[in-house]
Every structure is written in structure tokens, then in C-alpha cells.
Amino acid sequence: MLRVEGLSKAFGTTRAVDQVSFEAKPGRVLALIGENGSGKSTLMRLLAGETQPDSCQTGINPQDVHLVHQELLLCPHLTVAENLYLGSSTGIKFSPRRLEARAQAILIDLGFPEVDVRQQTSDLPISQRQVIEIARALTKNRPIILLDEPTSSLTEADKSKFYGLVRKLTAADKTVIFISHFLEEVRAVSDDCVILRDGQVVASGPLEDFSDQEIVRHMVGREVTDLFPRSDREPGEVVLKVENLTGEADKPKNVSFELRAGEVLGLAGLNGAGKTELLRTVFGLRRTVSGSNGGRGQWRDSVGFISEDRKLDGITLPLSIAENTTMPTRRGLINSPKKVSQTGSNWIDKVGISAQSPDQPVGSLSGGNQQKVAFARLLHSECKLFILDEPTRGVDVGSKAEIYRLIDEAAKNGAAVLLASSYLPELLGVCDRIGVMNRGRLVGIFDAKSTTSEELVAECVR
Amino acid sequence: MKKKPNQIIGVLIAWLLIYAFFAINKPQTFLSISNVELLLRQSTMIGIGAVGMTYVIVAGGIDLSAGSVIALSSVVGGLVFNRTQSPWAAVFACALTGVLCGTLNGVLTSKLKAGPFIVTLGSMLAIRGIAKGLADEKTVSTGGEGWLFEFISKTKSWFVFPIGTWMWIFFLGLMAWAMIYTNFGRNVVAVGSNESAAKLCGIAVDRVKTGAYAVAGFFFGLAGLMSLSRTSLGDPTSANGDELRIIAAVVIGGASLSGGEGSVIGAAIGALIMATISMGGTQMGVANWKQEIFTGIIILAAVAIDRWRISRRQTN
Numbered sequence: 001m002l003r004v005e006g007l008s009k010a011f012g013t014t015r016a017v018d019q020v021s022f023e024a025k026p027g028r029v030l031a032l033i034g035e036n037g038s039g040k041s042t043l044m045r046l047l048a049g050e051t052q053p054d055s056c057q058t059g060i061n062p063q064d065v066h067l068v069h070q071e072l073l074l075c076p077h078l079t080v081a082e083n084l085y086l087g088s089s090t091g092i093k094f095s096p097r098r099l100e101a102r103a104q105a106i107l108i109d110l111g112f113p114e115v116d117v118r119q120q121t122s123d124l125p126i127s128q129r130q131v132i133e134i135a136r137a138l139t140k141n142r143p144i145i146l147l148d149e150p151t152s153s154l155t156e157a158d159k160s161k162f163y164g165l166v167r168k169l170t171a172a173d174k175t176v177i178f179i180s181h182f183l184e185e186v187r188a189v190s191d192d193c194v195i196l197r198d199g200q201v202v203a204s205g206p207l208e209d210f211s212d213q214e215i216v217r218h219m220v221g222r223e224v225t226d227l228f229p230r231s232d233r234e235p236g237e238v239v240l241k242v243e244n245l246t247g248e249a250d251k252p253k254n255v256s257f258e259l260r261a262g263e264v265l266g267l268a269g270l271n272g273a274g275k276t277e278l279l280r281t282v283f284g285l286r287r288t289v290s291g292s293n294g295g296r297g298q299w300r301d302s303v304g305f306i307s308e309d310r311k312l313d314g315i316t317l318p319l320s321i322a323e324n325t326t327m328p329t330r331r332g333l334i335n336s337p338k339k340v341s342q343t344g345s346n347w348i349d350k351v352g353i354s355a356q357s358p359d360q361p362v363g364s365l366s367g368g369n370q371q372k373v374a375f376a377r378l379l380h381s382e383c384k385l386f387i388l389d390e391p392t393r394g395v396d397v398g399s400k401a402e403i404y405r406l407i408d409e410a411a412k413n414g415a416a417v418l419l420a421s422s423y424l425p426e427l428l429g430v431c432d433r434i435g436v437m438n439r440g441r442l443v444g445i446f447d448a449k450s451t452t453s454e455e456l457v458a459e460c461v462r
Numbered sequence: 463m464k465k466k467p468n469q470i471i472g473v474l475i476a477w478l479l480i481y482a483f484f485a486i487n488k489p490q491t492f493l494s495i496s497n498v499e500l501l502l503r504q505s506t507m508i509g510i511g512a513v514g515m516t517y518v519i520v521a522g523g524i525d526l527s528a529g530s531v532i533a534l535s536s537v538v539g540g541l542v543f544n545r546t547q548s549p550w551a552a553v554f555a556c557a558l559t560g561v562l563c564g565t566l567n568g569v570l571t572s573k574l575k576a577g578p579f580i581v582t583l584g585s586m587l588a589i590r591g592i593a594k595g596l597a598d599e600k601t602v603s604t605g606g607e608g609w610l611f612e613f614i615s616k617t618k619s620w621f622v623f624p625i626g627t628w629m630w631i632f633f634l635g636l637m638a639w640a641m642i643y644t645n646f647g648r649n650v651v652a653v654g655s656n657e658s659a660a661k662l663c664g665i666a667v668d669r670v671k672t673g674a675y676a677v678a679g680f681f682f683g684l685a686g687l688m689s690l691s692r693t694s695l696g697d698p699t700s701a702n703g704d705e706l707r708i709i710a711a712v713v714i715g716g717a718s719l720s721g722g723e724g725s726v727i728g729a730a731i732g733a734l735i736m737a738t739i740s741m742g743g744t745q746m747g748v749a750n751w752k753q754e755i756f757t758g759i760i761i762l763a764a765v766a767i768d769r770w771r772i773s774r775r776q777t778n
Contacts (some may be wrong), residue, residue, distance in 0.1 A: 285662065299664040313658030318722055319651070327652060327663040330645040337642060377663070 001025060002047075002144055002175050006056040009046055016042040017053075018199040027177045031186040031207065034196035035219050035457075040179050041070065043196070044146050047177070056088035060144065065441060066137040070127050070148040076122035080107075083121050083132055084139050106135055108167065111161050119179065124201070128157045130143070134165060144175045150448075151185055157306035163189050181270045183212055183461050197221055213454070216461075220453040228404050229414045236261035239416035242282060244291035250275035254291070259416045261384070264407065266431030266448065267420040268456050274440040275332050275420035276308055279313070279389050282418070287341030299328035304378035309421075310367070315374050317363030321348065321355055325361050325376045326336065332420065347376035352402055368399025375406050386410055386417045392426060404430055424453045436460055467714045472767070473731045476760075480735060484742030493743055499622055503614050505581050505730075505737040506627045506689045507532075507701075511708040512715070512729040513630075514564075514638050514681030519712050520641070520723025521674040523655035525567060527706035528682050529575035533698050535559040535686025538591045540602035540696025547661070549610035557680055563589055564679015568672030586705070587677040593698035596659060602696030613691035626688050630730075638726040654721030669720040710757070711736060714764045718772070 002024040009017040016038045024030040027372045044052040049062025072458035074083050081096070081103035103117040112131050119130060130150060139147045149165075149410040151159055164191045169176050180186050195218040203210070203218045210218075237441065240259040245252055259265050267275045269387065280286040282293045283305045296303050307314035315324055322344025353372045355365060362373050371391060378386055385456050387450025388407070392400045407430055411417050427434050428448055435445040436459040444459055485492040511528055518525045543552035567585055571578045604611075612618040613626030620628065639645040649670045652660040658759040661667050668776050714732030717724025736757055743753040 305662060307659075307662060313656065313662045316652060316656040316659045318655050323648065323652070327660070327665065330648065330665075333646070335643055335645045335648050387672055 001176075004047070004059070004061060005058075005287045006053045007043070007046060007053055009042055009051060009053050015199050017046060018198070020199070020201050022194045022201060022204055024144075024175050024177055026175045027170050028191040029170055029178055029189050031190035032177060032179045032195040032196060033183075033186060033215060033219060035122075035195055035424075038196040038219070039199035040149055040196055044148050044177070044179065047144075048146060064142050065144045065146060066140045066142045067146040067257075068133050068137055068148060068150050074121050074129055076120070078121060079118050080121055080124070081113060081117040083281055084117070084136055086136070088139055093371075096338075103139075106138055107131075110135055110138070112167050116225045127154050130154055131158070131165075134162070139284050145177070147176065147178045149178060149179050149181070151182070159185070181461055183215065195219060195308055212458075216241075216454050216457045218369060220457055221386075228426075229408050230429075231408055233262045233264075233411050233432070235263045236414060239281070240296060240418065242292070243280070243294070243436070244294035245281060245293060246285050246289045246291050247277055247281035248289060249277075251440040252281060252437070252442070255442045256291075257442060257445065258419055259385075261414045261416050262411050263433070264411050264417040264419060265445075266427035266434040267418070267437055268422075268424060268427055268460060269420075269437030270433055270460050273437040273460070276389055277439050277440075278437065278442075279305070279387050279418065279420055283387050284323050299383075301383050301392055302382060302384040303387065304328070304381055304383035304385070305333065305377065305387045305392050306371070306374045306389060308393060310374070310394070315362050315370055317370075318361050320344065320359045321353065321362055321365070321373050322358040323407055325380050328377060338425055342378065347373075347380060351376045351379070351406065363395060366396070368395040368402075371399065371403060372406075373393050375403065379406075379410070384415055386419075387416050388417065388419045391419065392421070392423070400426075424456055427456075428453065438462060466481055469771075470725055470728050470731070472508065473715055473728050473735075473764075477690075477731050477735045477738065478739050484738065484746065488742065488745050495622065497741075499619070501734065501737055502627050502630075502740055503616075504621055504741065505733045506614050506624075506630050507692075508704065508711055509686045509730050509733040509738070510626075510630050510633065510681050511685040511686065511704065511707040512733050513633055513726055514678030515708045515712045515714070516717060516724050516726045516729045517637070517641075517650055517674040517762065518578075518678045519709070519717045519719060519722040520654045520721060521650045521671055522657060522720065523571060523671060524582065524675065525564075525675060525678050525682075526579065526582040526705050527563065527567060527586040527589050527701060528708050529687075529701040530539050530586045530593065530705075531560055531563045531682040532686040532689055532701035532704055533678060534589050534593035534596070535683040535697040536596045536690040536700060537602055537698050539542070539690045540604050541596065543604050543610060544602065549608050552610055552690070553687060554692065557683045559681020560679040561676050562679065564676040566684070567671060567679070568675030571675070572668035572671055573576065590698070597696060597698040599698070601698070603763070604690075604694050604696070606694030611691050611694045614688055615691075626691065630682070633684075634726060634730050636676075641726060644737055646670070646673060651722060656722070669684065676699065695727075706734075707736065710761050713768075714761060716764070716768070732764075 005021045007020045009015060019193055020043060028154060032043065035041050037300045044067060046053050047060060048065045048067035074312060081100040084103045085099055102119045107113065107115050107117065116199045134150055151162060154162055166176060178190055193210065194208045195202050195215060197219060235261065236274050238258050239261050243256050245255045255278060260407065268277045277286060282289055284298055322340045325344055325347050326340050341358045346357055348355055354368045355369065362370055392403055395403065407417055419431060433445050434448050434451060435442050436456055436458060491497055510655060515525060538559045539552040539556040542555040567582055571581045574581055614624045618624060649665050652665060653670045654665050657667055690696055711732035712724060712729040714723055714735055715728025739757055741752055
């Protein structure tokens with residue numbers, strides 16, 4: 001029996017996991033349900049001992065826990081058999097043949113006889129790699145198994161095999177904790193559920209006690225606050241016309257929509273639904289396979305982009321505020337550091353960045369101020385189309401409100417805004433229309449005034 | 463945008479300390495103006511190469527073919543001089559050879575996406591081979607007559623230093639300025655700092671990188687010219703291992719091999735530090751192997767200081 005009481009973990013001022021208590025019984029599957037950012041993955045890492053809790057020990061020996069990560073952790077150059085037994089082989093002698101025989105037996109037992117254990121892992125399709133990741137949980141022989149969105153890369157056919165696999169685990173009296181965003185999957189394999197919201201447990205119990213509507217209501221259950229200023233905006237001419245756009249790996253898949261000047265179009269969807277991929281394909285950072293984005297280019301064509309991952313490509317941390325702001329507008333041969341600094345300090349004032357000097361490296365600012373620098377870049381480039389991917393991720397509440405104000409102002413001044421977010425209250429507060437993405441497709445566009453969180457979540461998890 | 467003067471000052475102080483050490487031990491020779499002249503003259507070839515290498519390293523790359531390009535340029539320069547008897551043609555040929563090799567390196571690293579280390583390792587071997595082939599596996603001897611052979615001559619100087627050293631000082635200033643005051647220079651820094659972010663901002667990353675390699679090639683070509691000028695030979699086996707000395711100068715000068723950071727002036731001081739050690743060591747009668755150990759320690763210290771600065775910045 002796995003029992004957790006009063007488990008907490010904070011990152012900075014964010015309480016990722018807040019006083020969480022629950023029980024999981026051997027031979028049963030417990031589903032952890034919650035929106036993106038509700039603390040599910042952090043909770044999993046705490047249980048597996050990968051992160052140390054602030055208060056309350058979990059009382060679990062990490063040696064008893066096997067965590068199957070959301071992202072695959074396999075050594076691509078090793079064979080399937082070697083990956084299955086990675087870290088479990090002891091002693092000096094390495095016998096590939098015995099290892100392979102045992103690995104094959106396990107995979108046959110799990111219902112995947114087609115996987116060749118002598119194959120190099122990188123040669124396998126993604127879905128089979130996921131199977132190996134899960135099968136590894138069996139070779140470790142640990143009583144508690146945590147599955148963090150294990151089905152995200154499985155095909156429909158492999159999913160039903162996966163359900164069988166989970167049943168085999170419970171039949172062997174293992175305790176299984178399972179994260180999935182898809183309610184149908186949760187229903188297919190789970191016995192109990194714990195619903196998390198903002199790091200806290202808001203409901204728990206046997207799954208059959210909850211209807212889908214109740215689960216969604218518990219997941220969302222927030223009031224939209226008045227963080228969101230909204231001026232009267234008149235939609236103008238069509239700025240962006242996306243037609244049957246299909247990108248790499250079918251993300252996005254056959255997406256069409258129109259966006260007008262002065263309009264904010266939101267994109268909702270779960271992680272992996274293809275929001276980021278759609279935005280990057282529209283902006284031209286990902287290849288278009290078919291369809292068109294109406295011929296819109298990048299910065300020179302008045303299109304600006306804010307990345308969801310600030311550190312990766314959103315902003316250049318070692319360079320100054322001024323340089324980051326002016327980077328897309330560099331023209332000609334000569335660079336005038338004085339003029340660049342001047343521009344930087346103008347935007348510091350206009351956008352309200354708290355900084356001592358425009359020559360300060362962006363890395364020395366807080367997340368919220370870094371994001372304002374990224375926003376200043378769009379304003380300085382005089383963009384007509386703003387493509388914003390999770391613009392408030394990792395941003396404190398105060399800066400969030402200012403970013404909402406900037407978005408509203410930009411739209412009021414005639415910019416078209418395409419905004420992807422996994423935070424529904426934000427979409428409902430800021431947008432005029434909200435599109436929902438599900439498995440690469442744009443499955444519907446709703447009027448933000450008349451739709452509800454429940455309706456959107458239902459579309460996301462359908 | 464702001465330069466990090468403290469970093470250059472740090473390298474400068476290190477050099478002055480090393481210089482002072484030898485000056486105390488060999489005051490009669492080490493403090494003379496002719497010794498300073500000798501030091502700069504001996505650093506000129508590596509120093510000119512380091513000006514170009516700084517651009518490549520700041521852009522997040524590396525160029526292992528530098529030594530081979532120097533050798534090839536000296537061969538091409540020698541052959542062109544022998545055919546035309548025109549020093550101008552030889553100068554032009556050296557520079558052009560360098561630029562072409564650099565552009566090739568840049569295009570290959572951008573297109574192959576195989577990492578600059580492995581790409582320039584390949585071109586290092588290939589270009590060395592071309593140099594040997596062109597020279598028919600011999601050295602190209604020239605008459606050694608005329609101003610072409612006075613760039614780093616001991617006797618023909620112009621305001622203390624020979625003309626080649628003045629060229630080094632001129633380009634040092636020009637390229638240090640260009641890193642800050644041209645958009646190309648800022649793009650080089652941006653690409654080396656965070657390539658994905660630069661791409662997102664619409665900077666033509668491949669073109670900037672190719673430009674950096676071409677600039678570096680130009681300076682390796684000039685270094686080849688110096689080699690031709692000094693020895694009056696186009697020698698396909700010359701400058702062997704010079705790429706590592708050049709990279710060492712750049713790293714001692716405060717550049718980070720992960721890109722985004724580095725200074726042309728720092729690299730020049732780096733070249734001076736290495737020349738000072740070998741000169742002072744020789745004058746004090748220190749064995750060559752001890753000099754090498756000491757130079758190695760200096761490089762490791764420079765890298766350790768770089769790491770320490772980064773980790774301190776991250777904890778702040």
C-alpha cells in the first residue's frame with residue numbers, strides 16, 4: 001500500500017504540489033487527473049524520489065518505484081534487450097544471448113512478439129520504443145509503477161495492447177499510478193482517481209463515482225478573475241488566411257482558419273495536441289507539407305513570434321535587453337550601439353520592464369521581464385500579426401496582467417493576435433474566439449463570450 | 463552590447479605578470495625595445511590567424527583547417543609570384559585562397575549540419591593535400607627579392623615594427639571595432655549566443671556562419687602570406703599544428719568554445735602570452751618541454767576561469 005500525506009513542493013513562489021494526500025492500493029490502477037500545470041508530473045517525480053519534497057517524506061523507498069517518463073529515456077544505440085535490462089545487470093560477465101532470450105520472453109508475454117530484441121532501439125518506430133520503456137518496468141521487478149502519459153505516442157492499435165499490459169501489471173499485484181489527459185483512456189484502465197488542481201487534491205475516490213462532467217468541473221473549477229482588460233475592438237480586414245495547412249508529422253493536420261486585424265484568436269489543446277507546431281508552421285520555423293498560410297513571411301513581413309520556450313529560442317539570455325529587442329530589425333552594414341541602447345531604454349519605459357539599464361543581459365531579469373523584452377521586440381518590429389506561444393508561461397501574476405494588457409493594446413491598435421495557451425482562463429479572458437486543437441487537428445472554433453471552460457476541456461480530451 | 467573590459471584587463475594583467483617575471487630574471491634583454499619588437503614580430507603570424515579564428519569561435523564554430531589554409535596560401539602565393547613576378551598578385555592570391563577555403567568550410571558546416579569540428583577536420587586534411595599536390599610535394603622557392611619578402615623582416619621596419627606587424631595591429635583594431643559596430647558582428651555574436659533564437663529573429667544563420675568562416679579564411683590567407691614572406695618559400699608542410707596555437711590564443715583571450723563570447727583584442731594578448739613564454743623560456747635556457755607544460759597550464763587556467771565565471775553568473 002502506498003500512502004502519502006501532506007506532500008508539498010514549491011518552485012520559487014509557485015506551489016507545484018501543495019499538501020497532497022492519497023492512497024494507492026496494490027492490484028489497482030490509480031489515475032492522476034488534472035490540467036497541464038496542475039502538478040501531476042511533479043508529484044510523479046516526488047514519488048519516484050527524483051525531486052526532494054519540501055515537507056513530509058513520501059515514506060516510499062525510491063527503490064520500490066519505477067517511473068516511466070513522458071519523454072522516452074532509451075539509449076538509441078543499444079539493442080532492445082540491452083535497453084530492457086539497462087542498469088539491472090550485475091557482475092562482470094555480459095551474456096547477450098541470455099539477455100535476449102529473457103527480453104524476448106517478456107515481450108511475448110506482454111503481447112508484442114513482433115519486436116526483435118536484437119534490433120538497435122533507434123530503428124524502432126516510436127510506439128514500439130514506448131512499449132520497451134513500459135516493459136522495462138517489469139524487468140525491474142518493483143512493486144510500484146508510475147506511468148506519466150505513457151500513451152502519448154501510441155497508435156490506437158497499440159493502445160489496446162497497452163491496456164492489456166496494465167492489466168497484467170495489476171494481476172501481478174503491482175500498484176500502478178497512471179497519468180493521462182484523455183478521459184477515455186483513464187476509464188479504460190483505471191479503478192480509482194485523484195483529481196489535482198493548482199497542486200492540490202480537489203477530489204478522489206473510485207472512478208465509477210465520477211461522471212465525465214464532474215471530472216471536468218473538478219479539473220477546471222476556477223473563476224475567471226478580472227486580470228484581463230478588454231477594450232472594444234473592431235475586427236478589420238483578414239490578416240492571416242490559413243488553408244488546409246499540414247505540417248511535418250501531421251502536426252498540424254489540415255488546419256484552416258482566418259484571422260482578422262484587431263482580433264485575438266486563441267488556441268486551446270492538451271500538450272502534444274499540436275498548438276506549438278501549428279504556430280511554428282504558420283511562422284515558417286517548421287516545414288509546410290501541404291496547404292498554405294496565405295503567404296505570410298516572418299519579421300520583414302510584419303509577423304512576430306514569441307516562443308513557448310524562452311531559454312531555447314525565445315530570447316538570447318547573455319545578450320542585452322536592447323540587442324534582443326532590435327535583433328529582427330537589423331538592416332545595413334553599420335550598427336550603432338548608442339542608438340540600439342536608446343531604442344532599448346525607450347521600450348523599457350513603454351512596456352514597463354524593470355531593469356537598471358538597456359545594456360543589461362536579459363538573463364539577469366525575472367521571467368516576466370524577459371517575456372516583456374520578447375514582447376517589446378514584436379512592438380519594435382511594428383508587427384501586424386502577433387504569434388504568441390504560451391506567452392505567460394513561467395511568468396508571475398503581476399507580469400501576466402501586464403502581458404494581457406499589452407496583447408489587448410496591440411489588438412486595439414489593429415494587430416491580429418494568434419495566441420496558444422494551455423491555461424483556459426487566460427484564453428477565455430483575452431481572446432475573441434478560441435480554437436481547440438486535438439491530435440493535430442483544429443476541431444472547432446468557439447466564441448469566447450458564449451463558450452465555457454467545460455465545453456473547451458471536453459473538446460480537448462474528446 | 464557592453465564589452466566586458468574586466469575580461470580583457472584580466473588577460474592583460476596575466477600577460478604583464480608573465481612578462482614581469484621574465485623581465486626580473488632577464489632585465490638586460492627583456493626590457494629593451496628590440497625585445498618588444500621581436501616579441502610582436504614572432505606573434506604576428508599566430509596573431510593574424512587569431513583575429514579570424516575569434517570570429518569563428520564567437521559564432522559557435524571552430525576551424526581546424528587554419529594551419530592547412532596557411533600552408534596552401536603560402537604555396538599559392540609563391541606559385542603566383544613565380545609566374546607573374548608581381549608582389550601584388552601574390553598578396554591577392556594568398557587572401558583569395560584563404561577566403562575561398564573559409565567559404566567552403568562555412569558552406570559545408572551549414573549544409574552538412576555535421577558539426578564544425580568534424581567538417582574542418584576533413585577540410586584540414588584535404589586542404590593540406592591540395593597544398594602538397596600544387597607544390598608537387600616540394601617547397602616552392604621564390605627568389606626572395608622585393609617588398610613581398612619584407613612583411614616580417616628583421617631589418618626592414620617602419621616605425622619600430624615591420625609592416626606585417628602593423629597590418630596585424632590595423633586588422634586587430636578594425637575587427638574589434640566590427641564585432642561591435644557592424645550588424646554582421648552583432649549577428650555573429652547572436653548566432654553564437656543562441657542559434658535558435660537568432661533564427662527565430664529572422665537572422666540568416668547559415669549566411670552569418672559562412673561569413674564568419676570566410677572572414678577567418680581571409681586572415682589565415684594573410685598568415686600564409688606572412689609565412690611566405692618570412693621564409694621566401696611556399697611550403698606545403700608549414701604551419702603544421704598552428705591551428706591549435708591559434709585556437710589556444712583565442713581561448714586564452716577569453717573566448718568560450720560554446721560560442722557567443724570572445725574578444726579579438728583578448729586573442730591578440732593570448733598570442734602575446736604564448737610568444738612571451740617561449741621567448742622568455744628560451745632566453746632563460748628553460749627546456750622546451752617545460753615551456754610546453756607551462757603553456758598547457760595557462761590554457762587550462764583560462765578555461766577554468768571561463769567556467770568559473772559562467773557558473774558564478776548562473777548562480778547570481
